[in-house]
Amino acid sequence: MAKLPLEPGEKILMTFRRHWIVYFLDALVLFILFLLPYTIFRLLGLGGSEGIITNSSLHLATFFYTAWFILLWAYFFIVWTNAYLDAWIVTDRRIIDIEQQSLFHRTVSDFRIEKIQNIMVKEKGLIANMFGYGTIVVETAGERIILEFDTIPHPYKVRDLISECHDKCLAKLSQNGIGGQIRDIITEG
Amino acid sequence: MNQFATQLPDSVQGLNFSFSSFLTSTPVNILWGILGVLGIIIGGVTIVLYYHWLRYGFRDRMVIFAQVLYTLIVLVGFIVLIGSLSSYE
Numbered sequence: 001m002a003k004l005p006l007e008p009g010e011k012i013l014m015t016f017r018r019h020w021i022v023y024f025l026d027a028l029v030l031f032i033l034f035l036l037p038y039t040i041f042r043l044l045g046l047g048g049s050e051g052i053i054t055n056s057s058l059h060l061a062t063f064f065y066t067a068w069f070i071l072l073w074a075y076f077f078i079v080w081t082n083a084y085l086d087a088w089i090v091t092d093r094r095i096i097d098i099e100q101q102s103l104f105h106r107t108v109s110d111f112r113i114e115k116i117q118n119i120m121v122k123e124k125g126l127i128a129n130m131f132g133y134g135t136i137v138v139e140t141a142g143e144r145i146i147l148e149f150d151t152i153p154h155p156y157k158v159r160d161l162i163s164e165c166h167d168k169c170l171a172k173l174s175q176n177g178i179g180g181q182i183r184d185i186i187t188e189g
Numbered sequence: 190m191n192q193f194a195t196q197l198p199d200s201v202q203g204l205n206f207s208f209s210s211f212l213t214s215t216p217v218n219i220l221w222g223i224l225g226v227l228g229i230i231i232g233g234v235t236i237v238l239y240y241h242w243l244r245y246g247f248r249d250r251m252v253i254f255a256q257v258l259y260t261l262i263v264l265v266g267f268i269v270l271i272g273s274l275s276s277y278e
Contacts, residue, residue: 056276056277059274059276059277060215060220060273060277062269062273063224063270063273063274063277066266066269066273067223067224067270069266070227070231070263070266070267070270071227071230071231073259073262073263074231074234074235074238074259074263077234077238077259078234078237078238080255081238081255084246084251084252084255085241085245085246100241100245103237103241
């Protein structure tokens, strides 16, 4: 992880990344694409009964299939990198949302944990329920910022953790005498 | 025309594409050219991937694993490509 501009004394509590099913589905699509030329070849009946691969044709077939494989392999790692570098970092003061939208397009946004007004968990569909991933939507008071992180594993645990941090943060601020002001902001928001 | 080519239909119907002649008459220089273009593309992709992995995923176990796996397979792939072309000649 690249160095994050953390405040003095700020601690990272947890880092969340996308559920493994995202990578699995990408890999599955590329695996089907990998098998596609061979399938087309067989369907068109271009392989004779004695087998197509003899002499120089073997080397040519190997060449093209390996080239196709390398292209798909590289593409998979581009997709994987885009997905893997997405992260949600929960610290004891903030939530930092890192979104790698594409290569060379990266967005990093953060907001104070005490500004959270609402945390919503969405588990939509059979597969999401089976594999235990979902979307977390965090709404903040004041500027009405909505942060969304989809295909996150164990979304209910993440929500509980954020709620706990939120409560602790408010309690800490109350001790310092500014909790009331923040509660007012949240209620107004 | 070799044994392989005689087992193939002359063309794919409607596409006017002779597969057998493609497999028997592809000049090796063109194939080396294709390999060169592939090398440039994969080289570029590798630089971009390494840039991201080292900048944003430095010391991350999964990223290190991905780096090793990606590099190994690409290297083996290019060895196979060069080997198959050398044998084709």
